[in-house]
Amino acid sequence: MPPTLSALTLAVLLAATSAPLPAASGSATPLPVAAPDSQGMSGARLARLHDFIGGLAARGDYLGAVTLLARNGRIVDWRAYGHLDLARTRPMPRDAIFRIYSMSKTVTAVAMMTLMEEGRFALDDPVGKYLPELRAMRVHTGGPLDAPQSRPVARPLTIRHLLTHTPGFAVYGKEGQPLTLLFERAALGESRDLADYVARLAPLPLAHEPGAEFHYDGVPIQVAGRLVEVLSGMPLDVYLERRIFAPLGMRDTGFEVPLAKRARIAAMTTTGADGRLAPPAPGSIAAAGERSNPYFSGAGGxxxxxxxxxxxxxxxxxxxxxxxxxxxxxxTVDFMMQNQLTQLDAGVRESSPGEGFGLGGSVVLDTARRGRPGSVGQYGWSGAAGTYYTVDRQEKLVAILMTQHLPQGLPQDPPRLAVPFYNLVYQSLVQVKGP
Known part of the structure; x- marks a missing residue:
């Protein structure tokens, strides 16, 4: 539990819940603004969220954060907490820029769906129809690292398999196994572009038949990014800018950050050996503002x-x-937000208890089994450094949390925030609003 805030700090937080939201520095307010109580969210109850996130920053669990809640298309709460830099000399601004990692996957899925709507492909088309390198995939059957054995797939790898994380690319294998070592030798992360990425991937055998198992991973979405390029005739960054970012007015989103905006990038932290926040090891991530990989990573870049x-x-x-x-x-949006895992051979219906997986994000199937309030059909995803979003169409709610911390799997890692964040968001809903 966060520490108790001072009476003065708490009073400021409570007063702020009903204050109008000014535009963030350097940018317009992204959506219309309304007081939370006018949209069926309790301003007093939202103080619990501010207290919790503010407490995390105050005691040094996280350097800083930004939260944004919208209901009925109106921003009802948009807050910045803590600091932008590890030296704690600069307060976190609401328009801070974050590495969103796997929240990129939803964007790539939307890009693919725009092309499907134009008739460029069908979801069950073989990937090899558009990427000939992946036409003759094989399934690993055994053998040592230097003489792996495989057989042809019984059915082709499809675009549906890519977007549902069911293709069988074996990057999730156990450390030291021959198939895992084959992927490591391919050095996919060093690919100079997405065409090179697919060329390095093509000779590698699959761990299972396409569509047989769900294994969440970035590789299939990197391939989907290459499909966007081939189907559109544009580099992935150009397509996303022209078809999604520019039309939506997403001026601060891209694979790189212009030099003039880099002062707004939130510092990345990790957990040091002493349990305190520390910068990541040199070379472990790209410098702030630079591309995360040589290629445009639609899975996390x-x-x-x-x-x-x-x-x-x-x-x-x-x-x-x-x-x-x-x-x-x-x-098409309805389709993206439906559970797609019913296609699996083994009859698996969920990616985790109470959740399935749509195209580009998870889908809530059973709030009780998932273990926290929400809505059936709620859709969203997260990023490796502590970024989260959800879209709840029943409640007409968007909730976003941005932090920048890479956990180390250590006991002293700061607490994961998804469950407490969403619990605090949903407890603030006091009445239904909208048609």
Whole structure:
């Protein structure tokens, strides 16, 4: 539990819940603004969220954070906590720029769906139809590292397999196993571009038949990023900018951050040996603002802000359109937010208790089994450094949390925030609003 805040600090937080939201420095307010109580969210109860996140920053569990909540298309709460830099000389601004890692996957899935809507492919098309290198995939059957054995797949790898994390790429294998070592030798992360990435991936055998098992990983979405390039005739960064970011007014989202904006990048931290926040080891991540990989990583390479991602999430909540701009059709968004794991051979229906997986994010199937309040059909995902978003169409709610911390799997890692954050968001809902 966070430490008790001073009476003065708590009074400021409580007063702030009903204060109007000014525009973040250097950017316009991303969505219309309303007082939380006018949209069925208790301003007094939101003070519990501010207390919790503020307490984490105050005691040094996290350097800083930004939270943004929108209901009925209006921002009802948008806060910055703690500091932007590890020296703690600069307060965190609300328009801070974060590495969003796997929240990039939803963006890539939306890009793929725009191309499906144009008739460029069907979801069950073989990937090899568009990427010939992946036409003759094989399944690993055994053998040593230098003489692996394999057989042809019984059915082709499809685009559906990529977007549902069921293709069988063996990057999730146990350390030291021959198949795992084959992937390590391929050095996919060193690929000079996405075409090179696919070329390095193509000779590697699969761990299982396409569609047989769910294993969440970035490799299939990197391949989907290459499909975007081949199907559109544009580099992935250009396509995302032209078809998603520019139309939605996401001015601070991309694979790199311009020099003029880099002062707004939130510092990345990790857990040091002494249990305190520390910078990541030199060379373990790209320098702030630079591309995370030589290629455009649609699985985890984007930078963004809470405000930018709120516009993207609101577009999904509103059925594919925002402010007169349509990115996707309503039924396509419906389809993305349906559990896709019913296609698995083994009959698996969930990626974790109470959750399935749609296209680009998880889908809540049973709130009781998941163990926290929410709504059936709620959709969202997270990023490796502590970024989270959810889109709840039943409650007309978007909730975003941005932090920048890479855990080490140590007992002294700071607490994971998904469960307490969403619990504190949902406890603030006091009445249904909207049609």
């Amino acid at each position: 984007l930078y963004s802000t809470a405000g930018d991602y709120a516009r993207f999430a609101q577009m999904l909540l509103d059925g594919g359109s925002l402010d007169g701009v349509t990115i996707l059709g309503r039924k």
